[in-house]
Amino acid sequence: MKVLFIGGTGLISEAVSKLAISRGIDLYLFNRGNRDGFVPEGAHVIIGDIRNPQDAAAALKNEQFDVVVDWIAFTPEHVSVDIELFRGKTKQYIFISSASAYQKPPKHYIITEDATPLENKYWQYSRDKIACEQLLLDEQAATGFPVTIVRPSFTYGDTMIPAALNSWQHPWSLIARIRAGRPVIVHGDGSSLWTMTHNTDFAKGFVGLLGREEAIGEAYHITSDEVLTWNQIYEAIGAAAGAEPKLVHISTPFLISHDPELEGGLLGDKSVTSVFDNSKIKGLVPDFDAALSFAEGIKRTVAWFEAHPERCTEDQAWNDQMDRIIEAHAAGFKK
Missing domain, CATH: 3.90.25 (UDP-galactose 4-epimerase; domain 1)
Structure with a gap:
């Protein structure tokens, strides 16, 4: 499986990159090349700037991917660039949203992907993530753009x-x-x-989503049960x-x-x-277990x-x- 991570060297994505490579995924990282020390062995690096659409299009023009994951898209403008770049060039586009997009305060303390509304009047960051999700789902409905949404909560690591x-x-x-x-x-x-949630636990759930046709059009949070x-x-x-x-x-x-x-x-x-109900991710990725x-x-x-x-x-x-x-x-x- 050929997978592109836009970014891919951050706190969460670093752990996912390492696990993906260990499982035989052909991983490409698209970034500006400023954090070479964080690139896992076995990953291919494509140098470019996703914030410069012309530069990104030139760097990626001859590439096709089974999966594209954007770890650094925060606004609808960022997502719009991705849609234009990867329409017809990937079988799955994964958007990294945030569990802070869920209703604050929630009507029920147990959070589920399909029953808890998306609403956050306190944080512009979260409202931007919500707007990104809606834009992507609208694009999927209109053109079939193959989106999967992932909502991390507080994820830490080394x-x-x-x-x-x-x-x-x-x-x-x-x-x-x-x-x-x-x-x-x-x-x-x-x-x-x-x-x-430790980033190595998050990675187990996330890697299990890569290339999964059943995940198209769906949203998942991935957290510890502790x-x-x-x-x-x-x-x-x-x-x-x-x-x-x-x-x-x-x-x-x-x-x-x-x-x-x-x-x-x-x-x-x-x-x-x-409190997050992880039944949905466990149903698709049975080996996901936040054990740490x-x-x-x-x-x-x-x-x-x-x-x-x-x-x-x-x-x-x-x-x-x-x-x-x-x-x-x-x-x-x-x-």
Whole structure:
């Protein structure tokens, strides 16, 4: 099977790329060639820029693929380019959407692909993903464009310390803060339910979708079945760091009042209880099993960072912001 990944070197797609190659898939990566260290052995690289439609068309003009996966399409404009590029040139186009596209807050805490509406008034990122899905389904209805939609939730791996509040560029900041005994913010009372999925588990479900005619016109989320409270998540991170975290619970509205950019990621996603029913992906990919617990997965992540000390950097601006919010929150209590 000849498969093209647009991108293919990110946190989630890297694990999928490695598994796909191990299963004998002839994998091509289309990107600008800026992350050679992340290209798995055995993958072919086509150099080009998907954000330059003319450049992409020239680089891909003589290629046909059984499957095309775009890991870096975020807006309808991005998807429109893909439709023009790959119409008649692939048997399956997989769009990477997001589980944050599901209704927030949902009418029922158990999320299913076909019963939970797509609606997110808090996060433009999610609304753009919804618009992409609709554009692709409209194109399929009109022309038969062979689309499959995949909605990952919070998926992590070696290079991410996953938390609702952490520095994106310097994720080790949270571990350093815990080890230093500094307080760590948890949104709300920490009792809402959430799901963390290791990228190697996600990969098992995803690779099982490649080339599957039954998946055309369908949407799937792929997550762990392990459900944890945010308190349990932070406690597991602390255990992996070897130190008990000093949790400070602060309401989501208070956090957003200090940093409005948190609204999408919190009200539009992580502060809302979400439990995913994975029956649909398991029905098509029976060997999909998210076997790695978060407690074990985060230990692996911390160990990876410790083996790569150059990645154990801290974000002073983020630390200062956390301290300011904690101080302002503490000042609001009666003495």
